[in-house]
Amino acid sequence: MILFMKRVIEFVKKETILTIAWILAVVSMFFVPINESYMEYIDLRTLGILWSLMVIMEGLKREGLFEAIGSRMIEKTKNVFQLSFALVFLCFFSSMFITNDVALLTFVPFSIFILEACNRDELLIPIIAFQTIAANVGSMLTPVGNPQNIYLYSLSDMSVKEFIGLMFPYTIMTGILLFVCVLFLPGKKDKVEMECYHLKGSKRRCMVYALLFFVALFSVIKILPYYWLFILVFVTCIFMDSRAIFDIDYALLLTFIGFFIFTGNLGKIDTVTNALYEIMDGHEMVTGVLASQFISNVPAALLLSDFATDLTGLIVGVNVGGLGTLIASMASLISFKLLAHHRNEVKGKYFFVFTVLNIVYLGILCALYSVLR
Numbered sequence: 001m002i003l004f005m006k007r008v009i010e011f012v013k014k015e016t017i018l019t020i021a022w023i024l025a026v027v028s029m030f031f032v033p034i035n036e037s038y039m040e041y042i043d044l045r046t047l048g049i050l051w052s053l054m055v056i057m058e059g060l061k062r063e064g065l066f067e068a069i070g071s072r073m074i075e076k077t078k079n080v081f082q083l084s085f086a087l088v089f090l091c092f093f094s095s096m097f098i099t100n101d102v103a104l105l106t107f108v109p110f111s112i113f114i115l116e117a118c119n120r121d122e123l124l125i126p127i128i129a130f131q132t133i134a135a136n137v138g139s140m141l142t143p144v145g146n147p148q149n150i151y152l153y154s155l156s157d158m159s160v161k162e163f164i165g166l167m168f169p170y171t172i173m174t175g176i177l178l179f180v181c182v183l184f185l186p187g188k189k190d191k192v193e194m195e196c197y198h199l200k201g202s203k204r205r206c207m208v209y210a211l212l213f214f215v216a217l218f219s220v221i222k223i224l225p226y227y228w229l230f231i232l233v234f235v236t237c238i239f240m241d242s243r244a245i246f247d248i249d250y251a252l253l254l255t256f257i258g259f260f261i262f263t264g265n266l267g268k269i270d271t272v273t274n275a276l277y278e279i280m281d282g283h284e285m286v287t288g289v290l291a292s293q294f295i296s297n298v299p300a301a302l303l304l305s306d307f308a309t310d311l312t313g314l315i316v317g318v319n320v321g322g323l324g325t326l327i328a329s330m331a332s333l334i335s336f337k338l339l340a341h342h343r344n345e346v347k348g349k350y351f352f353v354f355t356v357l358n359i360v361y362l363g364i365l366c367a368l369y370s371v372l373r
Contacts, residue, residue: 017296017330018251021258028265041264042257046151048226049219051253052233053144056216057102059209059237059244063201066094066106080120081188087111087127088178092134097213100139100146100322100331101249104132108338118192124339125346126185129354130178132335133323133361137174139331140319141167143220146331147252148301152315153220155305160221166312169372170320170365177361205240212236252298252330259302267306276307284310285369288317289324289362296330297322316369323362326351332358 012019060066077083087107095103108128115123139145143153143163153163212233218224237244266272280287284304291300297318308314322329326336336354340347 015251017299017327018255018258020295021255021262021299025258025261025265028262032265032268037268038261038264041260043151043154043260045226046154047253047256048230049154049216050147050150050256051248052212052216052219052226052229053099053150054248054252055233055237055244056209056212057098058248059241060098060206060213061102061106062241062244062247063206063209065201065206065209066098066102067110068200071110077192079188080123080185080190080192081182083114083118083120083192084123084127084130084182084185084188085179087114088130088134088182089175091131092138092175092178095135095139096142096145099144100135100329101334103135103139104331104334104338107131108335109342112339112342120187120192122187123185124343125350125353126181128335128339129350129357130181132332132354133174133357134178135331135335136322136329137171137319137361140322141171144217146298146319146322146329147256148298148318149315150220151256151298152301152305152311152318154222156311156315158312163315166315167319169368170316173365173368174361177364181357208236208240255299256302259299263303263306266303273307276304277309280304280307281309284308284313285317285320285373288314289321289366292318292321292328293325294327296327298330320362320365320369323358323365325358326354328358 077086090107091103094107098106108131111127111131112124115121115127136146140149141164143149143160149163156163158166215224215232216229219226219229234245266276288297288300288304291304295303300321301314301318304314304318305311322331326332332354336347336350339350
């Protein structure tokens with residue numbers, strides 16, 4: 001019994017958001033008994049596209065493509081400023097296409113290794129904090145940059161151009177801020193030497209995954225049905241590299257399903273629905289930012305989308321709301337856990353630096369929204 005409880009506690013600590021999602025889903029079932037309408041709650045299109053992209057990115061990561069590209073870029077650096085710029089903006093630009101989670105999972109361990117190899121330990125905390133911010137804000141530019149964008153874009157009638165146009169001012173502003181911050185890192189003129197890492201996997205498999213990614217984009221922009229994409233990715237990976245299917249984060253997909261059920265049931269409760277409509281009416285951006293600080297921006301997007309009259313405001317809110325607290329974006333927890341695993345003694349200082357930087361960046365982007373609206 002004690003062993004079982006320890007495992008439960010470990011699971012809850014590891015998958016806190018998943019646990020919360022399903023607790024809320026189960027509680028909501030007492031108010032809305034299970035019936036055939038439950039299947040209507042679940043957005044299969046979002047889940048199908050998200051699963052496909054996760055498998056494709058896992059496959060490319062397993063082949064070592066991202067590390068090979070990153071190391072080739074970093075090989076060209078000659079001093080600390082160039083190295084820092086490359087590490088931060090690798091996350092910024094790559095997250096637009098490979099998602100913020102994958103960018104951080106790939107480049108944070110890579111950066112820790114590179115900085116330790118160069119004896120630049122003093123840069124670990126600021127670089128990883130900036131990388132986390134870069135991944136979260138870079139990913140908000142595109143419909144495929146993060147899970148909430150995949151979901152909200154599928155709900156909207158926006159074109160890709162319109163979506164990018166909506167998020168561009170916030171992304172470019174943060175890009176400029178990141179560049180300025182990197183300029184003030186210590187020892188920027190000190191020389192560094194890098195070793196190049198070659199592709200460890202198969203070029204043929206990388207090409208297949210790249211082709212699947214472009215096919216996925218056609219699904220995102222609603223040209224190709226999501227189920228054809230799902231079938232194509234599943235069949236291809238089963239024969240080519242089945243581990244890419246089994247190694248993805250299924251907890252994220254289960255979290256989506258839990259919140260789909262919870263929010264679907266909320267929509268059936270008149271008093272709750274009326275209250276949320278009243279709270280959200282004209283305040284989608286602010287509500288999205290605040291909700292993200294406490295429950296993370298993906299659940300916030302799922303919870304609030306059914307009650308938003310201004311979907312563009314909610315898109316900005318949950319994306320900008322990925323800044324702030326450590327749990328505002330689940331991707332931020334990834335870099336925190338990776339750093340704590342490698343250098344546990346610095347996690348307290350990292351948490352402080354990360355929080356201060358995020359609050360400053362969040363404040364600036366909220367002010368920008370006030371100017372642009």
